[in-house]
Amino acid sequence: MVIKLLKTKISKSSEIDVVVIGAGAAGLSASSELIKKGRSILCIEAMNRIGGRCFTDNGIFDAPFDVGAHWLHNYSGNHIVQYGLSKRKKFNIYEIKEDIIVYDGKKKVSPNHLVETINNIKKFKEKLLERNIVLNKDKISYKDDVPFINQIPKKLKDNEWFETAHQTLGACLAGVDFDKYTIFDEKLNYEHLGENDGFVKEGYGTLLADFRKEVQVSLNTEVREIKWNGKGVVLETNQGTIKAKSCIVTVSIEILRLGKIKFTPSLPIEKYDAFDGITLGAYNHITLKLKKQFYENYGIQPDTYFLSKIEKTSIPPKGFFGSLRLHKSNLSYFDVGGQFAKDLEEEGHDASVDFVLNSLRSIFGSNFDQYLIKAHATSWGKNKYTMGSYSSTRPGKSHLRNVLKFPVGDRIYFAGEATSTNYGTVHGADTSGKEVANKLLGTLIK
Numbered sequence: 207m208v209i210k211l212l213k214t215k216i217s218k219s220s221e222i223d224v225v226v227i228g229a230g231a232a233g234l235s236a237s238s239e240l241i242k243k244g245r246s247i248l249c250i251e252a253m254n255r256i257g258g259r260c261f262t263d264n265g266i267f268d269a270p271f272d273v274g275a276h277w278l279h280n281y282s283g284n285h286i287v288q289y290g291l292s293k294r295k296k297f298n299i300y301e302i303k304e305d306i307i308v309y310d311g312k313k314k315v316s317p318n319h320l321v322e323t324i325n326n327i328k329k330f331k332e333k334l335l336e337r338n339i340v341l342n343k344d345k346i347s348y349k350d351d352v353p354f355i356n357q358i359p360k361k362l363k364d365n366e367w368f369e370t371a372h373q374t375l376g377a378c379l380a381g382v383d384f385d386k387y388t389i390f391d392e393k394l395n396y397e398h399l400g401e402n403d404g405f406v407k408e409g410y411g412t413l414l415a416d417f418r419k420e421v422q423v424s425l426n427t428e429v430r431e432i433k434w435n436g437k438g439v440v441l442e443t444n445q446g447t448i449k450a451k452s453c454i455v456t457v458s459i460e461i462l463r464l465g466k467i468k469f470t471p472s473l474p475i476e477k478y479d480a481f482d483g484i485t486l487g488a489y490n491h492i493t494l495k496l497k498k499q500f501y502e503n504y505g506i507q508p509d510t511y512f513l514s515k516i517e518k519t520s521i522p523p524k525g526f527f528g529s530l531r532l533h534k535s536n537l538s539y540f541d542v543g544g545q546f547a548k549d550l551e552e553e554g555h556d557a558s559v560d561f562v563l564n565s566l567r568s569i570f571g572s573n574f575d576q577y578l579i580k581a582h583a584t585s586w587g588k589n590k591y592t593m594g595s596y597s598s599t600r601p602g603k604s605h606l607r608n609v610l611k612f613p614v615g616d617r618i619y620f621a622g623e624a625t626s627t628n629y630g631t632v633h634g635a636d637t638s639g640k641e642v643a644n645k646l647l648g649t650l651i652k
């Protein structure tokens with residue numbers, strides 16, 4: 207990846223066809239596509255690095271550590287996986303076997319009860335959607351779209367594993383708890399492209415950067431205003447003014463909702479409805495580097511999922527989704543999501559780490575700390591250029607992902623995970639960038 211700082215020469219130029227705002231998966235892919243088609247582009251990024259929410263840090267643990275995206279979702283249909291597999295000398299990529307261990311207090315128990323509860327919630331979701339479609343003659347009616355928690359029968363909620371399943375399917379999958387979750391989002395907006403998940407030992411961020419290495423990025427360049435009242439677009443940035451024929455906005459939905467980029471004149475009102483109707487959930491990795499004796503003493507195999515029962519009184523569910531001994535390393539993730547992740551972020555880094563350590567002490571004994579080498583907690587909601595993890599629609603608002611996608615005035619295009627039919631993922635964001643670049647190419651004057 208060649209990186210350069212924005213030069214005054216470029217910033218004053220009006221020869222640029224497209225400015226791509228953001229160098230995450232979507233921005234890099236849009237830029238790459240436009241470069242391939244011979245267009246002059248400028249990809250600008252507010253942070254001092256590329257990758258956005260998909261970035262591998264090699265310093266914190268002296269080993270590849272994915273600070274954001276980590277799972278290669280839809281493994282069999284994920285085109286970034288295909289790229290990595292074609293570079294076997296560089297990347298160690300593999301499909302995950304999904305071994306799960308479950309604890310109830312200090313006791314290791316069969317995962318069957320939890321898995322059954324998860325499956326029952328999934329089945330109930332499907333039944334609810336079918337009923338809605340039948341009632342509304344093959345259509346989905348938004349008036350029936352209320353928070354999922356209000357629809358779940360008491361019997362299911364009374365199950366002793368309900369809150370653990372709730373955390374897995376809500377907070378840790380969608381980034382929101384069931385009180386903010388709609389079953390319509392996935393039904394209307396998500397396409398299952400492939401089966402299973404995978405990992406890449408070198409890190410998803412490293413793989414993405416290699417995949418898009420031809421894109422030059424101007425770092426530390428923050429867009430503050432997009433003016434589109436004249437011909438083309440004029441972007442006001444902290445590095446000066448940039449003029450271009452059009453632009454692609456790939457920043458997160460929360461950056462848009464908070465008005466961190468001003469549009470002059472304002473965008474059509476539906477766009478602001480979309481910014482409001484789609485939220486950016488919360489999801490963080492609390493990561494521990496542990497001595498190998500811990501894994502040996504408890505017989506923990508590489509890439510084992512680890513869940514501990516969350517008490518029913520714990521609302522929102524306060525627990526973690528563990529992924530232990532990742533890629534045979536001594537790193538383990540204890541991921542938190544939803545409102546609980548937000549609360550921990552507010553309490554700070556040490557409180558997040560303490561929550562995990564206290565939980566592990568209560569499971570493995572008070573001398574658990576003897577295994578600890580280092581701990582780290584992310585706080586994506588506090589990163590001022592992302593402000594959260596990944597998107598989900600508010601109940602009754604699932605149609606707004608389509609509104610978010612529409613270009614404005616044939617000059618301002620929108621891409622990024624929130625616009626994608628594989629929302630909340632890296633490969634989805636990447637695909638959205640490519641698609642939008644091709645849509646835009648059709649409108650550019652040759």
Ligand SMILES: Cc1cc2nc3c(=O)[nH]c(=O)nc-3n(C[C@H](O)[C@H](O)[C@H](O)COP(=O)(O)OP(=O)(O)OC[C@H]3O[C@@H](n4cnc5c(N)ncnc54)[C@H](O)[C@@H]3O)c2cc1C
Nearest residue numbers: 228230231232252258259275276277429591622623631632
């Ligand atoms: C903790 C966590 C775990 C995740 N786990 C997975 C996973 O396992 N698998 C998976 O597939 N996905 C996962 N995701 C989701 C995935 O990371 C995102 O869907 C994807 O990376 C989003 O890419 P994007 O290009 O749409 O947005 P971003 O990556 O957010 O890129 C937008 C870029 O715009 C920049 N920007 C913001 N404001 C400005 C401005 N004013 N001017 C210029 N630039 C600006 C930002 O700095 C950022 O680099 C995870 C995300 C998080 C946070």
